[in-house]
Amino acid sequence: MSEQLDWISVGHTSDLPEGRVKTVTARTTSICLSHFDGQWAAMNNHCPHQRGPLGEGSIERGEGGKCWIRCPWHGWDFDPLTGKPPGGHEDSGQDIYPVKVEGDEIFVGLEPEPPHERTVSDQMAESMVNWGIKHVFGMVGHSNLGLADAIRMRVEAGEMKYIGIRHEGAAAFAASAYGKLTGHPAACLTIAGPGATNLLTGLWDAKVDRAPVLALTGQVQTQVFGPGAFQDIDLASAFAAVSKFSQTVLSTSNHSELVSLAMKNALVQQDVAHLIFPDDMQTNPSDKPASAPDGRMGRAVVKPSDDDVADALKMLNGAKRPILVVGHGAWDHMDAITALAEILGAPVLTTFKGKGLIADDHPNAAGVLGRSGTPIASWFMNEADLILTLGTSFSNHTGIAPKKPIIQVDYERMQLGKFHSVDLPIWAEIGAFCEAISADINRPADAPDQIGELADRWQIWRDEKETRLGEAAGKGIHSAAIFKVLSRIAPPDAIIAVDVGNNTYSFGRYFETKGQRVLMSGYLGSIGFGFPAAMGAWAATQDFDWLKGRKVISISGDGGFGQYPMELTTAVKYGMDITHVLLHNGELGKISKEQRSGEWPVWETNLHNPSFAAFAKICGAHGEKVVSPDAIEAALQKALDVEGPTLVEIMTDADLV
Incomplete structure (x- = not known):
């Protein structure tokens, strides 16, 4: 018989004392292994009543010292050697498997595994x-x-x-x-x-x-x-x-x-x-073929109508101070958008969700517009005489001025004029629109040099950021100092996932992108997004050639990281190359700020936290804590250099956003 069976090791004799049972697995078969009166026996682990786990039961002595295995759920008994219940009914017995012991190793014999039946x-x-x-x-x-x-x-x-x-x-x-x-x-x-x-x-x-x-x-x-x-x-x-x-x-x-x-x-x-x-x-058999996308998907290019192109050119060629406002919906068309901006000599403002779509060191970049933005973008919005929006949703968080002339381009028709009418709504794929108009752009001869103005405005803002560093009052590090360093040392092609809270506002204002791709919970604004999003981004770097080798960075506050902290062990398990920057201020700082702004008392926003750097080490990741501004760069650079999950905990002041 042994020549016809697969003998599978299920443990050692020292694993199971005399008079006990336990659950073991041979291949995928769950087995109740028993040890009694110097004997070893094995039967199917599932009680026929409600599939109770016999290996979690016990050996009971009956009349004449007879041994029975008792189900822990409802007390059904089975003979460990025959699998039969006390009454011997054939229809309620258990399958028995042969056992052999070689040295101190226990083997259970199973029939050769049948071919997998497709489901x-x-x-x-x-x-x-x-x-x-x-x-x-x-x-x-x-x-x-x-x-x-x-x-x-x-x-x-x-x-x-x-x-x-x-x-x-x-x-x-x-x-x-x-x-x-x-x-x-x-x-x-x-x-x-x-x-x-x-x-x-x-x-x-x-x-x-x-x-x-x-x-x-x-x-x-x-x-x-x-x-x-x-x-x-x-x-x-x-x-x-x-x-x-x-x-x-x-x-x-x-x-x-x-x-x-x-x-x-x-x-x-x-x-x-x-x-x-x-x-x-789920396990029903199937011999039907799998499906495939061949012949099921059309090309995604939607070209603008000739009339829309003509109207757009008339408006753009008549504007002296046009600006482009770019949203996340334009992420796959930035080469065409940037080329159009250069022809127009126009600043490119982004929504917060679109941060990073154009590098902040590009001559046409004006930074983020809105609550999480910079005074650069706000200034150009105020001065503009025409707004060209590409892939934006007109969120109130962004604040696109509705009374200025607006050309809106979007591939989703329901987005056009969604909240209010615009002067020229254009249904088109954004890259196709840029291609259709670029060759016929003619800037007015007396148009001001907006690119030169951009450089001036950036210098004013950078000077102001430097003065803000002096606001630190000994209660923690200013977030401007953190993002000044990260702007300098983050790899230009990094993918950055940001959470929700004061850390996000600070990132929007102070971090200067150099080509990094930014991910955030936009319209939902859900706390806890940052680190799980970094896991998703890391997975994408394993799947797509154009993302391979790119560093993944995530940013959160202590409130956000506390939503899913155990996912750090997931990152360790799968060797995810993620650097997490945690701004620790001991409270839900954004909510405290909103309570003060609304003239409410600050209530129940304080947090009781562990040392997150120590927590990271316990999880098997690299962890480091930063308490002074002069230690930020070394800690962040060390973390970025590690190939694997890292966490840098930076103690910050909740009031310095």
């Missing part, structure tokens, strides 16, 4: 690969095991990568940041019930910022939908508002087509797509 989950995971899903962030659990196994097989085939997170909210934020950075969706995987609902905040971040994401949630078995079984909630309703596409995968579904529709909605609509996988259908 519905396999079919759908293969379709996801074909549609370009490269990374899955998630948590494996009891209601997604069939789907998780299909993902495992794609990972082992080298077609996907998987990152096991500590909180599902972090998975959704990571996937959102991945989509914002690349324009391609990543997936996030959860169980039913609370695992699924934990995704919602991060998915809302993706939705309102137009980032493609594929959410994959387990669900209870179909036969217990509705009555209120364990972790049974109406996921279709829960995800209806946040997802552009949400469908339950049933045994009768066209499974490949569901993946195609989900991916098309994510990619074309730049939105959240959601698939619900009931537990019982």
Whole structure:
């Protein structure tokens, strides 16, 4: 018999004392191993009643000293040598596996593993690969095991990568940041019930910022939908508002087509797509082919109409002080936009979400406009006689002056004139618009030298930033000092994920970009975004050649990092090259400021924190604490030089923003 079996080691004799049972695993088979009266025995670990774990039970002595294994859940007994219950009923017995001991090592014999039978989950995971899903962030659990196994097989085939997170909210934020950075969706995987609902905040971040994401949630078995079984909630309703596409995968579904529709909605609509996988259908056999995007997606270029081009040229060629306001929606067209700005001799202002799309050291760059911006951008907004907006959403946070003449260009027609009418709304892909007008731009001969004015305004602002460094009052480091150093030493091609709070406002004002790509929770403004977003950005650097080798930096306050601190262990587990800059002021500083501004008493914004640098070291990362301005550069440079996760904790003054 032994010649026909696979003998699999399950431990050593010292692992299990006489008179005890334990759960062991041989390949993927869960086994109850028992040791009694000098004998070793093995049976299927699942009680036939409700699959109770027999290996967590006990050995009981019956009449005549007979040994029985008792299920810990409901007390069913089984003979450890035969697997039969006391009554000997054939239909309630357990499978028994042969055991042999060689030296002190215990082996269990299993039949040779049969070939894998392809499942519905396999079919759908293969379709996801074909549609370009490269990374899955998630948590494996009891209601997604069939789907998780299909993902495992794609990972082992080298077609996907998987990152096991500590909180599902972090998975959704990571996937959102991945989509914002690349324009391609990543997936996030959860169980039913609370695992699924934990995704919602991060998915809302993706939705309102137009980032493609594929959410994959387990669900209870179909036969217990509705009555209120364990972790049974109406996921279709829960995800209806946040997802552009949400469908339950049933045994009768066209499974490949569901993946195609989900991916098309994510990619074309730049939105959240959601698939619900009931537990019982995940392992149904399937011989159907996987789907692919071939013939399912059209070209994305939308050219402006001839009339719109003519009207835009008339307005631009008649303006003496035109400015460009660029939002995140223009991130993939910056070469064309910059070339147009140079022809126009026009300053380029960005929204906060668009920070970094043009480097601040470019002659045409005017920095960020709005609450998180600089006086440079505000000055040029005030002086402008024409505003050309490209990929902006006209957020009140930005403050584009509505009474000035405005040309608005966007590939999404619903964004045109969304909050108020504009003089010339143009439906077009931004790169196509720039190409259509660039050759016919004729600047007025008497137009002022706005580029020279830009240089002057930058010098005024930089001089003022230097004077602000003298405001420090011994309660912590001024944030201007931190971002002065980071502006100088951050790699020009770094990807920077910023959180929400005073740290974000300071970053917007003081950090000068040199080509870095900036990620943030824009319209949702969710605290906790920063570090999970950095994980998503790091994953993207593993997937796309144009991102490979780029350093990932994340920035947060102590409040933001405290939302998902254990994800630092995720970064350590997967060797993520992330440098986290943590501005520690001991409070929710932005909220304290708002309370004072609204003439409220400052209440319950103080925080009780550990040493975050020490916490980083405990997690296995590099950690360093900074308490004086002259130590900032050395600490940050050391962290940037480490290939792996690092955290620099900088003690700051909440009032110096």
